[in-house]
Structures are given as structure tokens and as C-alpha cells.
Amino acid sequence: MSTIKNILLNYPTPDRSLLLPILQDVQCSEGYIPADAVVLISDYLKIPTSKVYSVSAFYEKFRFTPGAKYAICLCNGTACHMEKSGSLIKEFEKQLGISAGQITRDKLFSLSTTPCMGACGKAPVVKINNEFHTGVTIGQVAELLNTIKNREEK
Amino acid sequence: MIFNIEVNQKTIKARRGDTILETLRRNGITVPTLCNMETFTPTGACRICVVEIEGRNDLVPSCSYPVEEWMKIYTHSPRVIHARKTIVELLLSSHPDDCLYCIRNGNCELQDLAEQMGIRERRLPMVKTFIKQDPSSASVVRDPAKCVLCGRCVRFCKERIGISTFDFIGKGMTTLVGPTFNNQLNVSNCITCGQCIMVCPTGALHEKDNISQVQHALQDPEKYTVVQVSPTVSVSLAEEFNVKPGRELDGLLVATLRKIGFRKVFKTAFGADMMVLQIVDELMQRIENNTLLPMFSSDCPAFVKYMEEYHHDLLDHLSTSKSPQQITGNLIKHHFARQQKIKAENIHSVSLMPCTAKKFEAQREENTHRGITDVDTVLTTRELARLIRLYGLDIQQVTPELPDSPFAIRSSAGKIVGASGGVAEAVYRTLYFKITGKQMVNFKVTALRGNKAIKEVQARIGSTKIGFAAVNGLANAFDLIKKIKAGRDDLHFIEVMACPGSCISGGGQPFTKNAEAIKARMKTLYDIDEKESIKVAHKNPSVIDLLDKYQGREYESFRENFKTTFRPREVLR
Incomplete structure (x- = not known):
């Protein structure tokens, strides 16, 4: 949770165009997109969770379960x-x-x-x-x- | 600017800024469409509406292409027809072949397209999709196998309702339309209004069918099956039986329901009158104490669910009154049962509603007391039509009958609640009397009528200035709610109906693409109001009678039955 909040701090002005860069950062640091992250991102960018999930489910790179070590x-x-x-x-x-x-x-x-x-x-x-x-x-x-x-x- | 273009070798007039499709439609040329919805942003997703333009190699989607002066368009050239046919064949190749068992059999747009294109054989191999139905919601069933990915529900939910429950998930052959994390609908932020069903071209989204429950109850000798009819069902049911839109079927429907086997037929509008009294009492108290203003109407269960999900700080502002359905339901299970000496658990109470959200409302825990649900089954207008057909009845061949007492009489104020602004107008009329002690001269509150998204009126009643607002289409309420949170304080009563056009075009109503039909339904409601003598809820003789039966402390506890509570819901927004 706190790491995701830190990631969001790197993007001081919320804008829907930032969705992909933020998702990439989360994927990089966590290895997957946690459900909490979807909610936090949606709150921050004022995009519905269904849209955040839709965008992240489109790309193969993003996953929703933790990967293996x-x-x-x-x-x-x-x-x-x-x-x-x-x-x-x-x-x-x-x-x-x-x-x-x-x-x-x-x-x-x-x-x-x-x-x-x-x-x-x-x-x-x-x-x-x-x-x-x-x-x-x-x-x-x-x-x-x-x-x-x-x-x-x- | 108006200019000429050539379509199918005839010259027609076109307006700059229009799309090709709009121009064609205005000139009476029909092009089939699937993903297109009038007044919505075009997406060009389905490509059914392609046309050929001379000098261009590719076919262009007419719904999203602007019309230009040099254009020579062919709407039904062999190439265009071949392309359209192939598109439909491709859609059919991943669509289950179970039309005979489908809830939309007979009014499915994909079926219509296949018929129009003259598809008589399966040219492309079938790709079977095994995706389970999601029956989790009390109101809306999602069947992704039948989805053609037109995105109409996605756009409607986003642009008109403002909730965005649905979006596309994944890509390519495995794309789905579903809620966040492809979760089940019952745990999503879906407010169950059912407008997605109204725009779905196939059976991918449909209401939860509760007909069999009603049949079982009707056959059970132990059960005393009663039914309540919403004021908006009788003005829209006609369309299901090819009768002119807007025809009021009141007495015919009552007679038909008796033929089906319902022991008593009641009017939900009676409950609506009771609700108006409840709202007015509460509103006067709040105005006197100047607390919890503005007050929001709470008879739209979809709006209530929205408030519970999104505005926890405004929950106290909702009127604590139950909805007409639940008031009538409560009266049936308690007052009526006592009067007739029937055990409440032996009554099966059915309610006929224009709405899918009412199915959700009926099963809310606030509406169950000691294991007895106030309303057992809710049927939408469409299900009612199916039930009537099932029993082989011709609704036009019966002799009109009157509903049963004690919930038979309604004021016309209880009837107009089905139109947008109706609740506000009904409250206005009774509040006027309660404050001034006089009847209004002209009961018509024109400022609250019509299909405008937000209607407001600042009324001087006696010495107080009272602000009314009526909103239809949930997305239109967002701005108003934001302003109220920011401190706007000139409004006292706000009616919000989640569906655009309010209950008369609710999520359970007959499928129609005809905007005139909806207008006809509304006109009928106001015509009835015009003609009838009792125009205010507090003059309803049955309501007065009923309230007179209880005195003192008993009266207080009787009125408590009409109150409900709300609780915050945590969902993925």
C-alpha cells in the first residue's frame, strides 16, 4: 500500500493520461497489480475501477497475481x-x-x-x-x- | 451549412457537421446498425453500418464518418451488402445457437440482423465460448457468451448513469464485458437500474426471471397470492401486446390478473400516496428545524444504492420513507393479513414494477421482519407480459374490473410519480395544503414536468420559500450533489430517478426504440391527472380511512412501519 502511495507521489498532477505510466511503475515494483493498487489509482486519477482494470487487463505485461520468485x-x-x-x-x-x-x-x-x-x-x-x-x-x-x-x- | 450530396444516385441535402448516418436517417434512408446509439458518441465498433463512397477503396462506417460535399455514397451496393453479411456471420460464429431458449427470442437485434441479411446457412465454423452466466445480482443477469461486444451497456452506464460498472476486459477473441476484476455483479457497484438491459441488443444482459416463483405460489393451495400493480406498468404494458403506446390498461389488467389466479389485486399508487404523506411530514419537520436539508427522495432503489455506495455523508439526507412498493407490501403482510385473519407467512405478495432495481429493493434486509419479506416476488413489465402470454389470455378481450379494497383507491398524485418530477409535484401539492391550509387553485406545477435533465422551481408557499428539484438520469445528479456538498442551500426537496426519463422508461419496461412511445406513456399519466377529481395524496379517502383506524401511540407505531434505514456499502467504485 505505502509503496503504491509513494509511486503516486511521483505524479503530482492527476491526469487520466498518467494511467499507463503509473501501472507500469506498480508492475515493476510489486511484480503484479494488486487489487488495492487498482482502487488507489482509480481514486487518485478519478477514473472508475472498471476502466483501470480494463486498461491493465488489455496488456499482457500486467498481471493480477503475484509472480514466482x-x-x-x-x-x-x-x-x-x-x-x-x-x-x-x-x-x-x-x-x-x-x-x-x-x-x-x-x-x-x-x-x-x-x-x-x-x-x-x-x-x-x-x-x-x-x-x-x-x-x-x-x-x-x-x-x-x-x-x-x-x-x-x- | 446545407449542401447537396449524392446517395444511391439521388441528390439529398446534408448538413455540415453531421455524420453520414445522421444525414441518411434524416432523408429516410435506412442503414442497419448495431453498436450505434442516437445522441451518444459514436464508436464505430461493429461496422454493420458501412457504406461505399465513390473514389475510396475502403468502406467507411457511416455512424462515425462526417458527411462532406464531394461524396457519392452507395448504401446498398453488392460490396456493402456482402461486407455487412460477413460481419453478421462472424458475430454468429461465436454466438450460441440457442435462440429458441433465449429470453430475447423474438426481440433480439442480432436475430433481426441475421434475418435482414438473409443468412440461411452457417458458412463459418462455430467457435464455442464456454463462459458461465453470472446470476449473482438480484436484478440483472449477465451472460457473456451472448455478448457481441457492441459496448452499448458500457457507454450507457458511463454516460447516462455515470456509474461505469462495465468495461471491456482483455483483448481479441477472449474479450469480455464485465465489472472490475470480472467480479460478480452482486459485489460490484452496479445500482441495478437495468438500463444496460434496455440497450443490450442480445440476451447478454437480461432481468432475473422470477415467473416460476409466481407460478408455484399460484398453484400452492396454502398460499394466498396477492399482487400490487405499479402506476407505470399499466401505461406501458400495452406496447407488449401491439396496442398503441400510452394506452392505459388499468381495469383490463386487473381483470387479467384475476383470471391468472391472483386472489387480490392492489394498487401500488395507494402506497405512493402514503409515501407522499410520509415525505411531507418529514420535510415539514426538517424545514422547521432547518436540519438535513435538502431532502432527497428515496423511492428509487437504484438512486438509494448509489447514495449508499458513493455519498456516505449524505445518507441522512435521504427521506426515511419507504418506497410505494415496500409501503404497500408492508400493509399487505401486516394490516391486510390481520384484517383478513390470514397468517402473514401464508401470503405470497407479488409486485409488478417497471423496474429491475425493485427486485433488489424487495430483498434488502430492511424489508424483512422476523423472516417475513414484505414483497416476495417482483416482476417487471416484460415478465408480466410473458406471464399473461403463458396463461393464454388476451388482455383486450376481458371486461375491465376494479382493484380490491383496502388498497384500491389512489389520488392522481399517486399516479404521476411514474413520470420525472412526479414525486416532487405530488409532494408540492400536499405540502402546499399542509403549510397554508388551503388547496391549490391549479394543481399543475409545469416547471417540474417534461423530460429535461434537471428541473427546478422556487416556490413561495405561505410565507416560506421552498425549492424543489427533479433530476432524471443519475449522471445528471452528480453536479447538483457536488454543489450541495459545496454549500448550495436554496433547495429543500430533490427527487432523483436513476433512469433517464424516470420510471416510465425504467429498466423493466418493454423494449422500444421509439422515443414517441415514452412520451405517450408520460402523456397518459398527466392526462389521467387532468381528468381525475382527487389530485392530492392527503385527500385519498382510503388513506384517510386507514390512518383513522389507529389512534395515539398505536398511530405512531403504525406510521413507523413506513420508515426504513440506509447503510453505507463498500464496493469497488
């Missing part, structure tokens, strides 16, 4: 696909026990795919938060996940 994003573009990213996705799904687009029950990992990350020369590419792993093989999946799990246990 580690967001695993697999490239499934043409080059990665040729380098067997399909079976790589299956391996991740098997090891995490979730399918692409879902989030693990402990909120540690989420799994998603993307069309291309622009690193086709180093296919297949896996992105974990802002860390890129290139040329990933099926055998490396367990290792990748275990490093994170071990780090978390400490």
Missing part, C-alpha cells in the same frame, strides 16, 4: 525449436510438476515460453529472471534448478 522463460522461437527446445520445455515441466504458464505451489518457480529472445546463435536459450543461459541441454535442467533450490535453502 524465479520466473523461468524458455525460448521457443524457430532456432531454439530446431535445437529441441520442445523437449527442454517438457523436461522443465516434468521436474517442476507444472505446465507452461503455471506457477509452482511454493511460489518459487514459474514457467513460460516466448517466441524469440534474439539470441538464436546460442539456441536453445533459457532465461531465469534476468539471467540468460545459452545452449542448455536436457541434462543441465536438474543442475539449474538444484542450484536455485540450494541457494534458497540457505
Whole structure:
């Protein structure tokens, strides 16, 4: 709540054109758009909540549930696909026990795919938060996940 | 500026600043539309109204394109017709094929368009949408599977009601129209006025159907089923049976209802008279003490819900009087039940209303006492028409009958409450008598009549100056409420009706695109007022009789039955 209020302080003159920048700031700092934020923004900009929700639901970037601590994003573009990213996705799904687009029950990992990350020369590419792993093989999946799990246990 | 353009190789006159569609309509050329609503900002969302303009490669939507001097327009060229037909076919490809089971079967705009376009086969594969209905609200059912995304409800709720319950959610094939967070309607800020139903072209928004409840009650030998008829239902029901708009069906309706099986038929206008007395007493007290002014009318349940959601600080300013429906309902379950020696729980009280919000009002907890609801089922005018058809009755072939005592007689003041300004006028008449002790010479308060958004009159009654205002269309009240919060103090009584045009064009009324029909309904109300001899609530002999039955402390507690309370509601605004 207080972080959202602080974000609103950065925009001293309320105007409906500020809706998107404010939503972006909230998404950045919270990782999602909390319900409270929708209400606060609507109060501040004098826009009905239905409109604030409508705008934020339009863009893929905004989400309404908290994301996982580690967001695993697999490239499934043409080059990665040729380098067997399909079976790589299956391996991740098997090891995490979730399918692409879902989030693990402990909120540690989420799994998603993307069309291309622009690193086709180093296919297949896996992105974990802002860390890129290139040329990933099926055998490396367990290792990748275990490093994170071990780090978390400490 | 007026200039000539060519349409379908004929020259017609056009006005600068108009859209192509407006020009065509003025010249009697019909172009089908779906998302278009007259007097609203055009959105060009559905593209049904496209026309061909010579020299342009693309078809243009006539609803949102300004007319220009050089234009040569073709409204029904093969290319245009093909485009329109394809658009309708695309809409149908994601629309459930359940017209036979749909509440709008027979008066659906999408059905009409499909018929107009001559669509006889399914050319495009069906994309099934599995989205559940939202039956959570007491008044409005939302069925997103049938939504064609025209956005008419979105615009109406925003521009005329000012609540913005609905907006578009998501994009592409999965777009929905729904409340914030796609929540259910009962927890949204929806004020249940039902105007979204009136503008919905399909069955995506419709009233909650309560006919089966009434049927069960009618068949139950243990139940004593009674019905009350709102003064505005009898002037609009005619349209459902192809009778001239505005025809008053009063006695015919009473006879029909008896044929259906209702044991007693009462008039809600009786309750309206009682409400006027209640309001006047309270208003005089407030004027005397100079507190809680201005007083707002509280008989529009949609407006009451709005105040409970948005203006917690003004809740004390609402009149504590119950609405005519609830007063009549309370009298039926208590006074009438005692008189007839029937147990209140054995009475099933039905109310016929022009309004979906009344369904919500009937189930408010303030209107239930010790497990007994004052009004059990509320049917809208449209449901009433369905009920009459269900029983196979011809409303024009019956002999008119009189309603039942003790709630049979009304003053014409109780009748005009259905028109905008009617409550204010009825209050004016009785207040005039209570303050001066004299009857008005001419009962007509012209300044409070008509369809203007806000009507105000500063009246000198005796030695006091009293300000009346009447607002129809909730969005029109926002400015006034803001001014009152800022300190405007020359108004004493403000009538607010959430629906534009007030109850005569309420959310439960027959679907009509004809503005003349609404005017005819209003004219009928005022014509009745003109003709009748009892024009003031306090002269209603039944009301006087009823109040005379109670004396002293009993009288006080009897009058308490007509009071209600309001509470703040926390919703997502």
C-alpha cells in the first residue's frame, strides 16, 4: 500500500493520461497489480475501477497475481525449436510438476515460453529472471534448478 | 451549412457537421446498425453500418464518418451488402445457437440482423465460448457468451448513469464485458437500474426471471397470492401486446390478473400516496428545524444504492420513507393479513414494477421482519407480459374490473410519480395544503414536468420559500450533489430517478426504440391527472380511512412501519 502511495507521489498532477505510466511503475515494483493498487489509482486519477482494470487487463505485461520468485522463460522461437527446445520445455515441466504458464505451489518457480529472445546463435536459450543461459541441454535442467533450490535453502 | 450530396444516385441535402448516418436517417434512408446509439458518441465498433463512397477503396462506417460535399455514397451496393453479411456471420460464429431458449427470442437485434441479411446457412465454423452466466445480482443477469461486444451497456452506464460498472476486459477473441476484476455483479457497484438491459441488443444482459416463483405460489393451495400493480406498468404494458403506446390498461389488467389466479389485486399508487404523506411530514419537520436539508427522495432503489455506495455523508439526507412498493407490501403482510385473519407467512405478495432495481429493493434486509419479506416476488413489465402470454389470455378481450379494497383507491398524485418530477409535484401539492391550509387553485406545477435533465422551481408557499428539484438520469445528479456538498442551500426537496426519463422508461419496461412511445406513456399519466377529481395524496379517502383506524401511540407505531434505514456499502467504485 505505502509503496503504491509513494509511486503516486511521483505524479503530482492527476491526469487520466498518467494511467499507463503509473501501472507500469506498480508492475515493476510489486511484480503484479494488486487489487488495492487498482482502487488507489482509480481514486487518485478519478477514473472508475472498471476502466483501470480494463486498461491493465488489455496488456499482457500486467498481471493480477503475484509472480514466482524465479520466473523461468524458455525460448521457443524457430532456432531454439530446431535445437529441441520442445523437449527442454517438457523436461522443465516434468521436474517442476507444472505446465507452461503455471506457477509452482511454493511460489518459487514459474514457467513460460516466448517466441524469440534474439539470441538464436546460442539456441536453445533459457532465461531465469534476468539471467540468460545459452545452449542448455536436457541434462543441465536438474543442475539449474538444484542450484536455485540450494541457494534458497540457505 | 446545407449542401447537396449524392446517395444511391439521388441528390439529398446534408448538413455540415453531421455524420453520414445522421444525414441518411434524416432523408429516410435506412442503414442497419448495431453498436450505434442516437445522441451518444459514436464508436464505430461493429461496422454493420458501412457504406461505399465513390473514389475510396475502403468502406467507411457511416455512424462515425462526417458527411462532406464531394461524396457519392452507395448504401446498398453488392460490396456493402456482402461486407455487412460477413460481419453478421462472424458475430454468429461465436454466438450460441440457442435462440429458441433465449429470453430475447423474438426481440433480439442480432436475430433481426441475421434475418435482414438473409443468412440461411452457417458458412463459418462455430467457435464455442464456454463462459458461465453470472446470476449473482438480484436484478440483472449477465451472460457473456451472448455478448457481441457492441459496448452499448458500457457507454450507457458511463454516460447516462455515470456509474461505469462495465468495461471491456482483455483483448481479441477472449474479450469480455464485465465489472472490475470480472467480479460478480452482486459485489460490484452496479445500482441495478437495468438500463444496460434496455440497450443490450442480445440476451447478454437480461432481468432475473422470477415467473416460476409466481407460478408455484399460484398453484400452492396454502398460499394466498396477492399482487400490487405499479402506476407505470399499466401505461406501458400495452406496447407488449401491439396496442398503441400510452394506452392505459388499468381495469383490463386487473381483470387479467384475476383470471391468472391472483386472489387480490392492489394498487401500488395507494402506497405512493402514503409515501407522499410520509415525505411531507418529514420535510415539514426538517424545514422547521432547518436540519438535513435538502431532502432527497428515496423511492428509487437504484438512486438509494448509489447514495449508499458513493455519498456516505449524505445518507441522512435521504427521506426515511419507504418506497410505494415496500409501503404497500408492508400493509399487505401486516394490516391486510390481520384484517383478513390470514397468517402473514401464508401470503405470497407479488409486485409488478417497471423496474429491475425493485427486485433488489424487495430483498434488502430492511424489508424483512422476523423472516417475513414484505414483497416476495417482483416482476417487471416484460415478465408480466410473458406471464399473461403463458396463461393464454388476451388482455383486450376481458371486461375491465376494479382493484380490491383496502388498497384500491389512489389520488392522481399517486399516479404521476411514474413520470420525472412526479414525486416532487405530488409532494408540492400536499405540502402546499399542509403549510397554508388551503388547496391549490391549479394543481399543475409545469416547471417540474417534461423530460429535461434537471428541473427546478422556487416556490413561495405561505410565507416560506421552498425549492424543489427533479433530476432524471443519475449522471445528471452528480453536479447538483457536488454543489450541495459545496454549500448550495436554496433547495429543500430533490427527487432523483436513476433512469433517464424516470420510471416510465425504467429498466423493466418493454423494449422500444421509439422515443414517441415514452412520451405517450408520460402523456397518459398527466392526462389521467387532468381528468381525475382527487389530485392530492392527503385527500385519498382510503388513506384517510386507514390512518383513522389507529389512534395515539398505536398511530405512531403504525406510521413507523413506513420508515426504513440506509447503510453505507463498500464496493469497488
